[in-house]
Amino acid sequence: MASDSSNRGFGTHAIHAGQQPDPSTGAVMTPIYQSSTYAQSAPGEHQGYEYSRVSNPTRTALEGNLAALEGAEHGIAFASGVAGIDAIMKGLRPGDHVISTNDLYGGSFRLFTKVFEPFGINFSFVDMTDLDQIEAAITDDTAMIWAETPTNPLMRIIDIRAVCELANAHDIDVAVDNTFATPYLQQPLDLGADLVLHSATKYLGGHSDIILGAVCTSRDDWAEKLRFQVKSAGASPGPMDCFLALRGTKTLHVRMDRHCDNARALALFLDEHPKVGRVRYPGLESHPGHDIAAEQMSDFGGMIAFSLTDDRIEAAKTVLSNTDVFLLAESLGGVESLIEHPASMTHASIPPEERAKIGLTDSLIRLSVGIEDITDLRSDLEQALDRI
Known part of the structure; x- marks a missing residue:
């Protein structure tokens, strides 16, 4: 009798759920069915x-x-x-x-x-x-x-x-x-x-x-x-x-573990840096939502936002333009680390007065922390902050 797949762990589901070896060839990976239409044996009768x-x-x-x-x-x-x-x-x-x-x-x-x-x-x-x-x-x-x-x-x-x-x-x-x-x-x-x-x-x-x-x-x-x-x-x-x-x-679970580990280490580093103002990361005990996050999340993710003690947009641009490992780009969640400026990039469609109401300042910087070596990520942010 086949086992009950519903009781399997997340990693097993990530690799196997929804998929079977291709019945015609035995291919382990689901084929790319690059077809717009499918043959029917009779009108309305198909597979x-x-x-x-x-x-x-x-x-x-x-x-x-x-x-x-x-x-x-x-x-x-x-x-x-x-x-x-x-x-x-x-x-x-x-x-x-x-x-x-x-x-x-x-x-x-x-x-x-x-x-x-x-x-x-x-x-x-x-x-x-x-x-x-x-x-x-x-x-x-x-x-x-x-x-x-x-x-x-x-x-x-x-x-x-x-x-x-x-x-x-x-x-x-x-x-x-x-x-x-x-x-x-x-x-x-x-x-x-x-x-x-x-x-x-x-x-x-x-x-x-x-x-x-x-x-x-x-x-x-x-x-x-x-x-x-x-x-x-x-x-x-x-x-x-x-x-x-x-x-x-298939690799979500192992990637997310590394994203979380790296983000936690960088959040602690930024939280102690003299040129950094508020660090927004739910894994920090100082975060207002830390207790709720700890209850409903199994870890705290790979995203960090932080402001600078120098709240001028010029200061943010200095950091944003001088990273090497962190790439200045929109989006998030890839294996590579990204840095971006919400006020002028991902959230530019929100009117300035609305951004101001919620505390989205001109010096706010968002990080999507990737899975590179943490020492390189920390060093990259440190040298960029030193340029302010």
Whole structure:
């Protein structure tokens, strides 16, 4: 009798879930099914695939893999993380109200305010570390709470279980952007969330060579809505990107361990540096959300944000322009370390007055800590800070 695969550990799921050796050749790695269409034995009679906008065998394997990692019944892959958010929002209707964290990825803010608000979906942006603010924002039309945790870029921690309990009391769905934490460190569905969103471009892919998104859920109704959006709106990923994402998830657990170790060491270094102001890393005991993060995450991730004691944008640019190992670039979650300036790069689409309200200052610097040797990463930051 075959063993119960549901009891297997995360690393085993990462390598095997959703996949079987190819039945025609025995290939261990899922093939790249580079085909737009599939032969039918008679009209409407086929082997489960008709047209690759709707579904593709390589994508099916990835979706099964991601669902297993998130402990979900369904995984739905998209052409990008933003496409996944777009599909979720299209599950709402004009007049619906969404409560979102006021500290979130700039692309999410742009999509909410510039695309969906004109179609009649209303948004409130609040500090979701404060449950009272969330409750005060709830109206009779509130249909969804949208959370990121840790938030991008201020690394705030939202209590997922508490938010879900509040939402359930009002019959409101909860979606969690789990991109920063990954399913290896955090399982929002287990804490009560209805939907989990990933920019698989980041840690899941892990090598900065794909654009891909995913939504995982155990709700059959949401899975049906999302698959309808893939079929109808066409935001489907190509088989090569799905293949590369599958390659990435196989090493997610070992990469994340190194990301976390390196980030922890750099956060402690930065926290003691005289030219560094506030360090935002949930693994520091001084972080306001440390206790909640320790409860809902198995480790604290590879992302750090910090400000400088010299709050001028010129000081930040000095650091940003003088690293060697850390590359000045947008995105995150690859094996390589990246440094970026949220105010002028990833969050430039958020108006300056809104950035100021949440404390996103001109000197804030965000690090995506890679898996290089920690001594090289520390030395690189030290020499850049010395130039201020």
